[in-house]
Amino acid sequence: MIKIPTNDKWLMGIAAMGVVLYMGFTGFVVINDRSTDYYIYLVSAYALGNGENVYTLPASAFETIASQLGIVTQKGPYLYPTLTALLVYPLSFLPLRLGASMWIGLSGMAALASGLILCSFTTEKWKQRVILLSTVAFFPFLTTMNQGQVNLFVLLTTVLTLYYMHHGRNILGGIIFSMSILLKPFAIALIPLMIWRRKWKALGGFLLGILFVTIISLAVFGISPTISQFRPLSGKSGLSIAIPSGLNISLTVQNLNGLLGRATTGISASIGLIIYLAAAGLIGGITVAAIALKPADWRYFEIEAALLIVTTHLITPLTWYHHLTMLIIVFAFIILYWNDFKLDMTAILLLLGFIFTDMHGIFWKQLSNLHPILSNFPVLTALLLWGLALAKVCRRKEIPF
Numbered sequence: 001m002i003k004i005p006t007n008d009k010w011l012m013g014i015a016a017m018g019v020v021l022y023m024g025f026t027g028f029v030v031i032n033d034r035s036t037d038y039y040i041y042l043v044s045a046y047a048l049g050n051g052e053n054v055y056t057l058p059a060s061a062f063e064t065i066a067s068q069l070g071i072v073t074q075k076g077p078y079l080y081p082t083l084t085a086l087l088v089y090p091l092s093f094l095p096l097r098l099g100a101s102m103w104i105g106l107s108g109m110a111a112l113a114s115g116l117i118l119c120s121f122t123t124e125k126w127k128q129r130v131i132l133l134s135t136v137a138f139f140p141f142l143t144t145m146n147q148g149q150v151n152l153f154v155l156l157t158t159v160l161t162l163y164y165m166h167h168g169r170n171i172l173g174g175i176i177f178s179m180s181i182l183l184k185p186f187a188i189a190l191i192p193l194m195i196w197r198r199k200w201k202a203l204g205g206f207l208l209g210i211l212f213v214t215i216i217s218l219a220v221f222g223i224s225p226t227i228s229q230f231r232p233l234s235g236k237s238g239l240s241i242a243i244p245s246g247l248n249i250s251l252t253v254q255n256l257n258g259l260l261g262r263a264t265t266g267i268s269a270s271i272g273l274i275i276y277l278a279a280a281g282l283i284g285g286i287t288v289a290a291i292a293l294k295p296a297d298w299r300y301f302e303i304e305a306a307l308l309i310v311t312t313h314l315i316t317p318l319t320w321y322h323h324l325t326m327l328i329i330v331f332a333f334i335i336l337y338w339n340d341f342k343l344d345m346t347a348i349l350l351l352l353g354f355i356f357t358d359m360h361g362i363f364w365k366q367l368s369n370l371h372p373i374l375s376n377f378p379v380l381t382a383l384l385l386w387g388l389a390l391a392k393v394c395r396r397k398e399i400p401f
Contacts, residue, residue, distance in 0.1 A: 022108025038148025174205025
């Protein structure tokens with residue numbers, strides 16, 4: 001059983017603020033009919049439940065099914081594994097707005113639960129309060145709720161994975177980790193980390209979880225879509241994610257590709273791509289070296305996992321602002337591994353990065369109109385988190401929890 005620190009009235013007050021915020025925001029999203037991605041999940045789950053293979057479904061057929069459900073959407077097809085559709089499928093039997101309310105509200109509760117579980121890694125009250133307050137105040141959570149995305153369930157399953165592995169329940173942690181990867185592979189770099197740190201029970205649990213979800217998918221949706229779910233990863237769309245053709249200057253893209261794209265406007269696509277690949281390779285190489293050159297010390301698994309998560313988000317060319325929900329894990333473990341806190345330049349930069357990341361979510365259009373460089377605060381914060389996590393992995397001081 002997860003031991004949530006409920007004896008701190010300040011911490012519980014912050015949690016209550018989170019409940020009010022997320023429930024209120026759920027109402028705002030549903031009333032204004034903003035849950036676009038939830039509707040895509042819903043249409044796909046409904047189609048799968050009625051014998052259609054959404055992975056091969058024409059866009060026109062997708063839109064026809066959407067209209068039958070009272071949804072106006074031009075988006076499709078469904079590109080995710082079947083697990084998200086399995087979660088949403090029961091909601092297809094409910095009225096449209098009620099189902100949306102439940103999905104988005106539970107998404108907010110998943111965010112809050114993630115913060116509380118991260119708090120349970122320490123008994124130091126100031127760390128618990130900072131982590132939970134940061135969770136409640138982190139604007140990418142509201143952005144992902146605004147679009148009805150699955151990201152916060154990915155966050156929760158990843159946090160639960162780290163929690164159970166920290167407490168020696170590696171098989172259970174591996175099973176839950178399979179859910180995280182099958183929702184969205186934000187934490188996929190933890191697989192080679194588990195292999196390197198010889199977490200064989202966790203890997204066994206991971207494979208067991210994959211098998212379990214596959215069996216459920218076969219039973220509910222059939223053979224064809226269960227097999228077809230892997231095609232987007234191996235087809236053209238999967239390759240375009242892994243190997244971009246150039247730099248992206250979109251303000252919503254918050255990774256090295258977008259940062260360099262906005263910073264090097266005017267240069268040729270090929271030169272820009274070379275610069276990006278070199279920068280991504282350098283960051284990735286330093287990260288791998290920092291972990292690989294250390295002896296197998298399992299006590300440091302969590303901060304290594306946090307380092308890999310932020311590295312993945314930095315170098316992946318399609319990390320958008322709302323994908324930065326996972327960075328709360330990195331922020332939390334930097335705080336958890338903070339032995340002697342003092343208000344120095346590092347703490348100030350971390351606070352400013354957090355504030356400006358939130359400001360980007362609220363004022364991104366206005367900031368970009370002032371100067372293009374002001375569109376880079378989230379990815380610059382990710383770079384700061386990468387540097388701090390890297391430093392803690394390299395120093396390997398005695399862990400304070």
